[in-house]
Amino acid sequence: MTKSICIAIAGAGIGGLAAAALLADGGHRVTVFDRFDAPMPVGSGLVIQPVGQEVLARIGVAVEAEALGAQISRMSGHEADTGQAVLDVSYARPGRPSHGLGIHRGSLFDVLLQAVARRGIRVEPSAPVLGASGGVLTLADGRDAGPFDLIVDAAGAGSTLSPLKGRALGYGAVWGTVDWPVTDLPPTELRQCYRQANRMIGVLPIGRMPGSPTAKAAVF
Numbered sequence: 001m002t003k004s005i006c007i008a009i010a011g012a013g014i015g016g017l018a019a020a021a022l023l024a025d026g027g028h029r030v031t032v033f034d035r036f037d038a039p040m041p042v043g044s045g046l047v048i049q050p051v052g053q054e055v056l057a058r059i060g061v062a063v064e065a066e067a068l069g070a071q072i073s074r075m076s077g078h079e080a081d082t083g084q085a086v087l088d089v090s091y092a093r094p095g096r097p098s099h100g101l102g103i104h105r106g107s108l109f110d111v112l113l114q115a116v117a118r119r120g121i122r123v124e125p126s127a128p129v130l131g132a133s134g135g136v137l138t139l140a141d142g143r144d145a146g147p148f149d150l151i152v153d154a155a156g157a158g159s160t161l162s163p164l165k166g167r168a169l170g171y172g173a174v175w176g177t178v179d180w181p182v183t184d185l186p187p188t189e190l191r192q193c194y195r196q197a198n199r200m201i202g203v204l205p206i207g208r209m210p211g212s213p214t215a216k217a218a219v220f
Contacts, residue, residue, distance in 0.1 A: 004028055005149035008137055010129040010161055013042070014105065016154030017112040021059045023152075024119045032121060033137065033145065035128035035155075044175040045206035045218030047072055047190065048101040048108070050091075061111040068111070069103035070187060070205035070215070077192035077202075086194055102190065102206045104177060104218070110210045130160050171198065173220060180205065180215035187215070 004027045009016045012034035020030045048056070048065070056062040077087035091098045116123065128140035136146035153161040185191055185203055192202035204218040 006147075007031070007150045007152060008033060008146065008148040009152045009154050010132075010137070010159065011153070011155035012036070012113075012123055012125075013154060013156065014108055014112060016152070017109070017116050018055060018059060019152055019154060020121050021112065021115045021119060022055075024116075024121050025059075030121050031145075031148075032116070032123045033127040033129055033139070034123065034125055035140075037126050043105045044177045044220070045102060045104050045204050045216075046108075047075075047204065048103060050098050050100075053101055056111075059112070059115050061115050064111040064114075065101065065103060065108060068107040068210065069101040069207040072100035072102045072190055072205065073188045074186075075100070075190040075192075077194060077200075080193050080195040087192060100190075102204050102218075104206045104209060104216060107207065107209055128160075129155065132161055175218060175220045177206070178217055178219055180217045 006029045007023055009020050009023075009030060009032045012032045016032055016034075020032050024030050048069070053062060053065075056065050073091055075087055075089045076085070078085050091100055124145075126141075127145075129137050130140055131138045132151050135148045135151065136144050137148070137151065138144055151161070153159050155161065157166050180187065187205045190202065190204045192200055194200045202220050204220070206216050206218050208215055
């Protein structure tokens, strides 16, 4: 039998919520700390690969995620001027049907947050984590939280807990979410177009948002 321990998770994003649910299922006592006044997603769409779908199934939210997302059968990309294929990947393999799942981060976040709530996991909002020492978290309002047996850093690239510091890149990316338009683009494929290696545009079907019947696309 696994010994129950007290665990803190810094960051109530997709990774933090998924970790919280799985750790709670393992019999551990989990508290999630997040900097937002209320937990919320950041970003537009993403593709959940088959291994990620297995994680959602283990948490018990695969059916809900599938209902909100869009099954992706193929990822395709070509060079803008020549039309030459640069990316052409199909998920299906003989005897092993498979797909990616295009989904808005808000939809994925919603099903994971509900999973955390069903488990009675404590989520502390408005609690930015500034540091950790000896199993104790230091919060931005001056409070200490803990001690904890384990601290999980799920606060992302800008985490104050990580010794790794990012550097500014010489390029940027713009994402947006739009209603799926009247188009010849297939609703089951990620499509990308490149101009050399430093310019790219893409369209990803991402299903719908909770409570809405309207199909969406992520454009980037």
